[in-house]
Amino acid sequence: MHPSHARPALAAAGSAGMVPAVAGSKKILGGRMMIPRRRSLAAMLALLVLPILGSGIAQSQTYPNKPVRMILPFGSGGSVDVLSRMLGEQLSKRWGQTVVFDNRPGAGGNLAADLAAKSAPDGYTLFVIAAAFTVNATLYKNLPFDARKDFAPVAMIGATQNVLSVNVSVPAKTVAELTALAKAQPGAIHYSSTGIGTSGHMTMELYKTLANVNLTHVPYKNFGQAMTELMGGFVKVATPSIPGSLGHFRAGRLRPLAVTGAKRSSALPNVPTMAESGVAGYDATTWYAVLAPAGVPQDIVAKINADIAQLLDDPDMKVELDRRGIEPIVMTPQALASYINSEIAKWAEVVKAANIKVE
Numbered sequence: 001m002h003p004s005h006a007r008p009a010l011a012a013a014g015s016a017g018m019v020p021a022v023a024g025s026k027k028i029l030g031g032r033m034m035i036p037r038r039r040s041l042a043a044m045l046a047l048l049v050l051p052i053l054g055s056g057i058a059q060s061q062t063y064p065n066k067p068v069r070m071i072l073p074f075g076s077g078g079s080v081d082v083l084s085r086m087l088g089e090q091l092s093k094r095w096g097q098t099v100v101f102d103n104r105p106g107a108g109g110n111l112a113a114d115l116a117a118k119s120a121p122d123g124y125t126l127f128v129i130a131a132a133f134t135v136n137a138t139l140y141k142n143l144p145f146d147a148r149k150d151f152a153p154v155a156m157i158g159a160t161q162n163v164l165s166v167n168v169s170v171p172a173k174t175v176a177e178l179t180a181l182a183k184a185q186p187g188a189i190h191y192s193s194t195g196i197g198t199s200g201h202m203t204m205e206l207y208k209t210l211a212n213v214n215l216t217h218v219p220y221k222n223f224g225q226a227m228t229e230l231m232g233g234f235v236k237v238a239t240p241s242i243p244g245s246l247g248h249f250r251a252g253r254l255r256p257l258a259v260t261g262a263k264r265s266s267a268l269p270n271v272p273t274m275a276e277s278g279v280a281g282y283d284a285t286t287w288y289a290v291l292a293p294a295g296v297p298q299d300i301v302a303k304i305n306a307d308i309a310q311l312l313d314d315p316d317m318k319v320e321l322d323r324r325g326i327e328p329i330v331m332t333p334q335a336l337a338s339y340i341n342s343e344i345a346k347w348a349e350v351v352k353a354a355n356i357k358v359e
Contacts, residue, residue, distance in 0.1 A: 067098040073109030075222030079241035084128045105222045108195040117145035121295030131286045134343035135197040151291040153336035155308040158328045159287040161261040162239040175277035182213035191237040192226040199286040203239040242325030260284040267325030
């Protein structure tokens with residue numbers, strides 16, 4: 001449900017600049033129409049406000065009338081990048097305007113978040129986030145932005161799973177075999193992620209906790225580097241997202257052992273879940289959403305939300321998302337705001353309980 005905005009009807013001014021009289025309030029003095037000072041002042045203010053309201057209405061009706069920048073918190077090739085480009089290209093066709101992709105990796109996505117928070121709140125800067133955004137709110141101290149106050153939630157995009165994956169040189173063909181290897185050599189097996197607090201980090205920490213194994217975390221600056229190191233054998237294990245790893249599985253560069261969600265993915269139907277593989281209670285997914293700087297006009301937020309919702313309902317778009325293991329999810333801006341706040345609270349407890357810290 002989109003917020004509605006009542007627009008008051010303003011009476012048009014009469015000829016010769018005369019302010020219309022309010023019924024029942026006029027006084028005649030010397031043949032001239034007199035209007036009480038307060039009502040006269042109110043009418044004059046209404047005339048001053050009219051051009052401003054008209055400008056705002058025209059802006060929302062013509063949005064966008066110039067290129068829109070989409071800030072991405074991670075490097076090229078990862079799930080956020082893949083999904084954002086799919087969405088942005090379709091929005092570009094729908095709007096008749098270019099969507100410019102601006103990858104700003106670093107600090108677990110916080111560099112991009114800070115840039116987005118400080119951008120003009122005019123609707124021409126959008127910020128695509130992953131679930132890690134809600135982890136960072138607690139994980140990082142003294143952030144230059146407030147995750148709850150400095151952004152306007154716009155639209156949910158969808159959710160996907162990660163995949164417990166190994167380098168092809170690793171002898172383990174199942175999660176149980178990997179667990180046995182890890183227990184036989186505590187701390188000797190290294191896993192990669194795109195940074196502390198990211199989904200690749202948190203999903204591995206969950207595996208370590210539930211399977212009672214000791215693996216060594218090696219965080220990298222971006223997805224491409226983390227995957228290159230995994231395929232090169234410098235690290236042996238990782239949990240990349242389905243969209244960012246499907247091509248590597250199909251090419252035989254990596255071996256998928258299990259998906260991290262509660263049910264199998266249609267993109268990898270033959271790959272079992274972690275729970276099916278013997279890690280009881282394991283269930284972790286990641287989600288993606290679009291934010292804007294706080295202060296963006298609500299009618300523009302509503303328009304973008306509606307446009308994204310229609311794209312997610314398009315049959316061709318659904319096929320493409322399903323092929324990449326992404327489940328489209330439609331939410332109002334208000335529902336997304338509540339969801340983000342609940343996720344921040346949830347991950348705050350996890351970060352504290354696991355004593356996860358940024359080194």
